[in-house]
Amino acid sequence: MSEIVRTYEELEQLVQKTYKAPDLATLRRAYLVAKNAHEGEKRLTGHDFISHPVAVAYKLAEMGLHLNVIAAALMHDVAEDSDVQIETIRTQFGDDIASLVESVTKLKHSIRYRGAERYAENMRRMFLAMASDVRVVFMKFADRLHNLETLYGQPKHKQQRIAHESLEIFAPIAGRLGMSEIKGELEDASFAYLFPKEYERMKNIMDIKVREKGAYVSRIIDQVEKLLSHTGVEDFQVHGRVKRLYSLYKKLNRYQGDLSKIYDLIAIRILVSDVEECYTVLGLMHQQWRPVPGRIKDYIAQPKPNGYQSLHTTVFTENGEIVEFQIRTEEMHELAEYGIAAHWRYKEGSHKPVKHTHWMDELAQIQKELQNKKDFMEQLEIMKIDVFKDRIFVFTPQGDVIDLPEGATPIDFAYAIHSEVGNKCTAVRVNEVMRNLDTSLTSGDIVDILTDKNRRGPNPDWLKFVKTRHARNKIKDATARSVSGWLAGVLGRKK
Numbered sequence: 006m007s008e009i010v011r012t013y014e015e016l017e018q019l020v021q022k023t024y025k026a027p028d029l030a031t032l033r034r035a036y037l038v039a040k041n042a043h044e045g046e047k048r049l050t051g052h053d054f055i056s057h058p059v060a061v062a063y064k065l066a067e068m069g070l071h072l073n074v075i076a077a078a079l080m081h082d083v084a085e086d087s088d089v090q091i092e093t094i095r096t097q098f099g100d101d102i103a104s105l106v107e108s109v110t111k112l113k114h115s116i117r118y119r120g121a122e123r124y125a126e127n128m129r130r131m132f133l134a135m136a137s138d139v140r141v142v143f144m145k146f147a148d149r150l151h152n153l154e155t156l157y158g159q160p161k162h163k164q165q166r167i168a169h170e171s172l173e174i175f176a177p178i179a180g181r182l183g184m185s186e187i188k189g190e191l192e193d194a195s196f197a198y199l200f201p202k203e204y205e206r207m208k209n210i211m212d213i214k215v216r217e218k219g220a221y222v223s224r225i226i227d228q229v230e231k232l233l234s235h236t237g238v239e240d241f242q243v244h245g246r247v248k249r250l251y252s253l254y255k256k257l258n259r260y261q262g263d264l265s266k267i268y269d270l271i272a273i274r275i276l277v278s279d280v281e282e283c284y285t286v287l288g289l290m291h292q293q294w295r296p297v298p299g300r301i302k303d304y305i306a307q308p309k310p311n312g313y314q315s316l317h318t319t320v321f322t323e324n325g326e327i328v329e330f331q332i333r334t335e336e337m338h339e340l341a342e343y344g345i346a347a348h349w350r351y352k353e354g355s356h357k358p359v360k361h362t363h364w365m366d367e368l369a370q371i372q373k374e375l376q377n378k379k380d381f382m383e384q385l386e387i388m389k390i391d392v393f394k395d396r397i398f399v400f401t402p403q404g405d406v407i408d409l410p411e412g413a414t415p416i417d418f419a420y421a422i423h424s425e426v427g428n429k430c431t432a433v434r435v436n437e438v439m440r441n442l443d444t445s446l447t448s449g450d451i452v453d454i455l456t457d458k459n460r461r462g463p464n465p466d467w468l469k470f471v472k473t474r475h476a477r478n479k480i481k482d483a484t485a486r487s488v489s490g491w492l493a494g495v496l497g498r499k500k
């Protein structure tokens with residue numbers, strides 16, 4: 006493995022090419038501060054240390070992030086590795102750049118994988134930092150991705166620690182935020198170091214499958230496109246998606262290594278404009294090909310707890326080959342791939358066609374849109390607040406992060422964990438103190454749900470204060486079930 010080494014000149018060229026009237030003087034000053042601070046320092050890959058912050062800045066510039074973020078990225082390691090103080094940066098570069106450098110530096114000290122007991126605290130700190138300024142997340146992810154690219158230079162035990170951290174802390178955070186794209190990148194890069202043999206094995210499996218099935222899948226895609234073009238469905242996109250290696254590995258383990266049970270090695274995604282069309286397309290697919298029993302999943306009517314929506318079905322095609330289809334709207338697709346970041350786009354209004362690029366490229370796009378529309382101060386407020394404005398992050402006593410809409414209650418939390426936890430919920434401790442079930446939770450709360458297994462079901466009064474659709478649906482379901490059960494009991498006795 007190796008990486009592309011970027012020079013500052015390349016960074017400057019990129020910035021000049023893609024930014025409108027960039028403040029190159031500030032950028033160069035930031036570079037010189039970093040270059041000075043890291044003078045004589047080497048990375049274990051043998052490259053000058055400065056190549057690292059330049060690479061991180063380059064990634065962020067590719068995303069089109071504001072120049073303050075790029076400048077801060079150039080200096081993101083100076084406060085730790087040299088005598089340069091945050092206060093000096095503040096005097097020379099102003100509050101905004103200094104506070105970005107400061108946040109990233111603070112995170113660096115707090116996020117370390119030290120076994121399960123520290124996991125909760127790590128997650129908590131990371132999330133709270135993110136919630137205060139989402140730009141820090143981008144810097145942190147860009148930093149981590151470059152460190153993974155250059156991991157080959159590290160001694161073995163460090164490779165293990167960094168890969169472990171990425172897999173155990175960073176990837177789940179990306180996952181909790183619904184950023185499946187970045188989660189996948191982090192997982193696969195770590196997987197290669199943590200389980201090299203298994204990684205190779207998965208890679209071989211996928212290589213073979215793609216070779217075997219590639220032509221066949223493109224034929225099916227053609228067929229689907231033809232089929233759809235003869236119907237009222239107008240805007241649609243059909244494309245194949247190949248399963249990521251780590252995700253395949255986990256699934257194979259769940260199926261005792263039986264590859265024949267995994268139907269989504271290569272799946273076909275169909276994107277349409279609205280929910281109605283999703284169901285229309287599902288019907289069309291089932292008319293054309295016989296569905297495999299028990300494999301139709303309606304995550305539109307019943308979204309997964311993290312909000313994922315889609316219709317899934319698996320069908321037998323001509324030669325008895327089995328193919329999985331994932332049918333969703335473009336909006337659902339954006340949320341599935343880019344998570345919380347996708348919310349920006351909608352708030353900005355204009356609904357543009359979705360480009361199927363990586364998550365970070367998408368962010369770049371969003372960023373550029375912001376840049377065109379707002380002056381910098383307004384933009385900053387959007388970046389700092391808007392994305393997380395209507396979300397809170399709360400924790401289980403084990404340290405799992407649950408994200409919920411603002412104003413969510415312990416009941417919403419309980420149903421987000423599992424419907425049975427919701428149905429059997431009797432009381433709650435928030436930060437070790439007993440609270441009412443309709444208490445509004447706030448970011449950082451540790452929520453401990455007390456359940457009673459003999460409880461018959463949810464209290465219909467909960468419907469008056471729950472905030473999530475998920476909880477509301479589950480309460481209604483359970484209430485309906487218990488009423489019909491009661492009715493059956495009553496009618497049964499009458500006979």
Ligand code: MN
Nearest residue numbers: 057081082148
């Ligand atoms: Mn770094």
